[in-house]
Amino acid sequence: MSTPARRPAPARRGGRGRSSRRPAPAGPDARGTELELEVGPIAHGGHCVARHEGRVVFVRHALPGERVLARVTEGAEGASFWRADAVRVLSADPDRVDPACPVAGPGLCGGCDFQHVAPARQRALKAAVVTEQFRRLAGLDVAVEVEEAPVADADGEGLRWRTRTQFAVDAEGRAGLRAHRSHQVVPLTDCPISTRAVTGSGVLGARFGNVATLEVAAGSDGAAPLVVVDPLPGTHAHVPKLSDASVAVRTPEGLHRVSGRTWVGERVTVRVGDTEREHAFRVGGAGFWQVHPAAPRLLGEAVLAALEPRAGEHALDLYSGVGLFTALLADAVGTEGTVLAVEGEERAVRDARRSLHEHPRVELWAGAVEEALGDDELTARRTDLVVLDPPRSGAGRVVVEAIAALAPRAVAYVACDPAALARDTASLAEHGYRLDGLRAFDLFPMTHHVECVARFVR
Ligand SMILES: C[S@@+](CC[C@H](N)C(=O)[O-])C[C@H]1O[C@@H](n2cnc3c(N)ncnc32)[C@H](O)[C@@H]1O
CATH class of the missing domain: 3.40.50.150 (Vaccinia Virus protein VP39)
Structure with missing residues (x-):
């Protein structure tokens, strides 16, 4: 293998952030307005499309075909579209289920979009979104089935799969996730889509000082997970003792090791024809690896x-x-x-x-x-x-x-x-x-x- 490190440093890293598109304020604030809506098709972004007096309303926590009472979360009187949460279901789709997570729902944790939907229907909704995007942006009709990715020791379908979770930290030093399109941190004691190695790292329930965000990464090599802490700008982070994790603090100079390793070990077995081959990878800090x-x-x-x-x-x-x-x-x-x-x-x-x-x-x-x-x-x-x-x-x-x-x-x-x-x-x-x-x-x-x-x- 030759490794000429002679290319200029790259511009950017893969961001998976949320859209900053917001309806321009065009009149009195409509937030809090309650509407009875017939919910239409799924759209890209985890919401369904409905219409109210000619205006598009993007509705979260709903399913196509449902009738819901929705509360507007973003939008003004003259805006072309509003965002809303379904706060009461007036006629439910058969694929609606009780969320496995106690903080999933309107105004609560913004980490998940489909906790209220049966897993097979979630896949059907995603397939519809893929088809719609190809029709709209590529002019192609594609039929696609979204394939399930089973997890061996999950508590239930769709749970305990996330091996890397980035948590925000609130003013009191508690780790959690942000509410949807908000800076507000919802403190968590569990995250049912994260693996037990992630939630067992000790960060949930601990108190941090001067910490903006932290990322927990649990590798498949079975070692303790790595917690990478991002201090608030210009401060020194206070990190409580986490006995079941390695800890590193990100500084402008690079990762500062507090305890254990500053990297995560991954093993992947891939089948080619009749043979299986195992590969080992090292992923430094909070570097990219599929979650x-x-x-x-x-x-x-x-x-x-x-x-x-x-x-x-x-x-x-x-x-x-x-x-x-x-x-x-x-x-x-x-x-x-x-x-x-x-x-x-x-x-x-x-x-x-x-x-x-x-x-x-x-x-x-x-x-x-x-x-x-x-x-x-x-x-x-x-x-x-x-x-x-x-x-x-x-x-x-x-x-x-x-x-x-x-x-x-x-x-x-x-x-x-x-x-x-x-x-x-x-x-x-x-x-x-x-x-x-x-x-x-x-x-x-x-x-x-x-x-x-x-x-x-x-
Ligand atoms: C989605 S990840 C894929 C990584 C890898 N294929 C894998 O499966 O683990 C995208 C990668 O592209 C890198 N990246 C982002 N923008 C880049 C650019 N303009 N040039 C080179 N690499 C870039 C990121 O650092 C990241 O490692």
């Missing part, structure tokens, strides 16, 4: 199935993180093939270097994908296969054009936002690549998020 324990295997196998790599081929892994797909592709193309991985976070590239040292034909570039794709050394190479797994905003037109110019035999696109994927699908089509397969996975149960893997061919 669902089944995700690395499901996505890894889906990428291999989409690309059908052959011995001796040359592959490109864009937005490669700590090298999950790089490792799988390196195995598949063998000693005659090559894999070039491009990742923006220097720390992730260092982690990949440690995990992939046994692969002599892997090259790791640290830098922005946009810039790497313009590099003469890269464009002069033969590229048979491309996998890309960009942040939530998608790859964008410039990156898509540069990928198409490399003329790969197949492209696998891993996407956490179906809207960004649909937009990039339209750009790929303009450059001669057609969608030749689409799978979707329920890797974020109880939330509106869905992960897709698309295959494109020339």
